[in-house]
Amino acid sequence: MTTQAEIKTKAPIDWVTTIFLLTYPLIGIFGTLYLYLYDSIHLATWGLFIFYFFATGMGITVGYHRLFSHKAYDAKTPVKLWLLLFGAAAFQSTALEWSEDHRIHHRFVDTDKDPYSIKKGFWFAHIGWLFRKRKYAQNGVQDLVNDPLVLWQHKHFYSISIFMCFILPGLISMLWGSFLEGMFVAGFLRLFVVHQFTFFINSACHVWGERTFSKEQTARDNWIIAFFTFGEGFHNFHHEFQSDYRNGIRWFDYDPSKWMIKGLSYLGLTYNLKKVSEDKILQKTMFLKEKETLHKFTNVSEDKLRNWEEQLEKLREKTLLEYQNWKQAKQTASESEAGVFRKNFEQTKENWEKLLNQPGEPLFS
Ligand SMILES: [Zn+2]
Ligand SMILES: [Zn+2]
Known part of the structure; x- marks a missing residue:
């Protein structure tokens, strides 16, 4: 009213x-x-x-x-x-x-x-x-x-x-x-x-x-x-x-x-077309996914959740670093060399995704 x-x-x-x-x-x-x-x-x-x-x-x-x-x-x-x-x-x-x-x-x-x-x-x-x-x-x-x-x-x-x-x-x-x-x-x-x-x-x-x-x-x-x-x-x-x-x-x-x-x-x-950097977008979306998944676990102790969060954060930072390395290599190195950086990035991101979707036995048992 x-x-x-x-x-x-x-x-x-x-x-x-x-x-x-x-x-x-x-x-x-x-x-x-x-x-x-x-x-x-x-x-x-x-x-x-x-x-x-x-x-x-x-x-x-x-x-x-x-x-x-x-x-x-x-x-x-x-x-x-x-x-x-x-x-x-x-x-x-x-x-x-x-x-x-x-x-x-x-x-x-x-x-x-x-x-x-x-x-x-x-x-x-x-x-x-x-x-x-x-x-x-x-x-x-x-x-x-x-x-x-x-x-x-x-x-x-x-x-x-x-x-x-x-x-x-x-x-x-x-x-x-x-x-x-x-x-x-x-x-x-x-x-x-x-x-x-x-x-x-x-x-x-x-x-x-x-x-x-x-x-x-x-x-x-x-x-x-x-x-x-x-x-x-x-x-x-x-x-x-x-x-x-x-x-x-x-x-x-x-x-x-x-x-x-x-x-x-x-x-x-x-x-002068402005574009936000790809790694900023990647960082934000990965961070949000972590927060979203974290909220799903209601009956897990806070210690375990914090531990998991820390592991995820480390993997996220590694992913971002490897992404930047790959971007740089694309400009300075040969195609095959850049390919190695790309694989590293993809592999780390995959590990991050695995941890995100399957928190793992030791952590949640
Ligand atoms: Zn607007
Ligand atoms: Zn609006």
Whole structure:
């Protein structure tokens, strides 16, 4: 139950945003339905819908999120401009305010200070937090305040976003049909889909999936959600290693945002792509597996458990050392010599896994 004190401390309702968020989907859905039933929708309009879906969704993930909020890579001016223009067309506030909220989210995740804390419920994290006014102090975003392009988007946000979100798709669709086709389908309807999918990052990505890289917070890794969130579904990895330009780290992980950043780097349009070192990832995942397994043994004496933990730790450190040796050998030694280092590493890791899965007689008898 909400207490009087809580009601007083809650920020006032942001009526403009609330009414907009609750009514514009109807324009998209019924506008499209009207055209479909009583007029026509050209196939090219659906093509424009898909283009706009990816361009605006990734304006948020590639731009607002990984570039502006996390500085996970640098981008040349044309790319920055593109991301700011199409990010504005995703109608999620300015890059400056979005980044301020997002940096606070990472810093205070799962606490009261987290602007879209999942602890306040799925729907609050998904959309409810937007219904109340937020104060922006421009704390912790000085780097972005100093960026003239970001500031330009911030100052002219409404004219840029209304043009990019609703008017431009209408003008484009006039090439083959009517203005309304582009505006309803690639504008309003597309915005609804992009909103819901990007909102999943704050809701679903903190509820469903694995916690392989960090158990200290609620963020999860889930490839199904990644499919709907332009690759952001690998959110547990992201919360642990937030400056990495990737969210899905295996080459086959569906992360179109990562592929776009990497692809543009081949053209020299993005650079300074940040990646966390492989041994840091290995160290963290091995450590977490140990902790997880340790909790399974409830009726084993503490001494025995500590002993086992120490043995595991030693093997883990040896594994990491051999991993580093192998990485170094790959660069300096011949292929066959590096192969020996690799075998050593694999063997030690196997021993660690054996000990992890079968604690052994002397220890647990
Ligand atoms: Zn998060
Ligand atoms: Zn983030």
